[in-house]
Amino acid sequence: MLEYLYPLRTYLIVAGVEKPNVMTADWVVPLSFNPKLLGVAIGNQRYTKKLIDENKEFVVAVPTIELLKDVWTAGTVSGANKDKSELLSLTFVKSEKVSTPSIKECQANLECRVVDAVQTGDHTFYVGEILHASEGDGFADGKPDIENYRFIMHASFGARFTTTDSKIIKP
Ligand SMILES: Cc1cc2nc3c(=O)[nH]c(=O)nc-3n(C[C@H](O)[C@H](O)[C@H](O)COP(=O)(O)O)c2cc1C
Numbered sequence: 001m002l003e004y005l006y007p008l009r010t011y012l013i014v015a016g017v018e019k020p021n022v023m024t025a026d027w028v029v030p031l032s033f034n035p036k037l038l039g040v041a042i043g044n045q046r047y048t049k050k051l052i053d054e055n056k057e058f059v060v061a062v063p064t065i066e067l068l069k070d071v072w073t074a075g076t077v078s079g080a081n082k083d084k085s086e087l088l089s090l091t092f093v094k095s096e097k098v099s100t101p102s103i104k105e106c107q108a109n110l111e112c113r114v115v116d117a118v119q120t121g122d123h124t125f126y127v128g129e130i131l132h133a134s135e136g137d138g139f140a141d142g143k144p145d146i147e148n149y150r151f152i153m154h155a156s157f158g159a160r161f162t163t164t165d166s167k168i169i170k171p
């Protein structure tokens with residue numbers, strides 16, 4: 001029944017310090033302004049879960065449509081079987097407040113420390129406190145430049161994506 005919640009925005013989750021790994025995630029949600037909290041649901045079988053449990057931190061990176069091939073690879077290959085950095089054309093850069101790296105090619109990187117982990121069925125819902133956020137040209141003071149940048153949306157389960165529109169519609 002969760003398919004009825006789509007389309008959803010799509011993000012990349014970086015976890016791991018020594019050998020960082022990237023996975024794709026739609027199930028990312030804002031939770032609180034103060035403190036700054038977000039949540040991400042990670043399947044219990046994911047290699048990313050093991051890395052988050054080990055390091056108690058992760059980075060949520062915001063890709064644009066140009067990165068769709070990498071987003072698909074990060075979401076269909078497991079780091080448990082393959083070093084995904086060999087397959088991805090993404091560059092890890094040092095984060096400000098966590099040891100997990102950020103992704104240079106993404107338009108924003110939200111550095112999170114795990115403050116809670118809730119078992120929600122076959123996923124673990126990690127609550128992350130955002131310790132630092134860095135932005136690229138696709139944002140100005142946290143506001144997305146939707147006229148010039150196209151953010152990724154997952155149209156439905158499977159290999160079907162769409163993107164954001166530059167049109168602003170006022171209610
Ligand atoms: C567009 C897309 C969105 C996804 N969203 C999630 C998600 O929100 N949570 C999750 O656990 N897996 C999600 N997945 C599946 C994981 O990204 C996939 O199982 C990945 O291979 C896990 O990598 P890992 O084992 O290296 O952590 C998604 C996959 C795709 C393609």
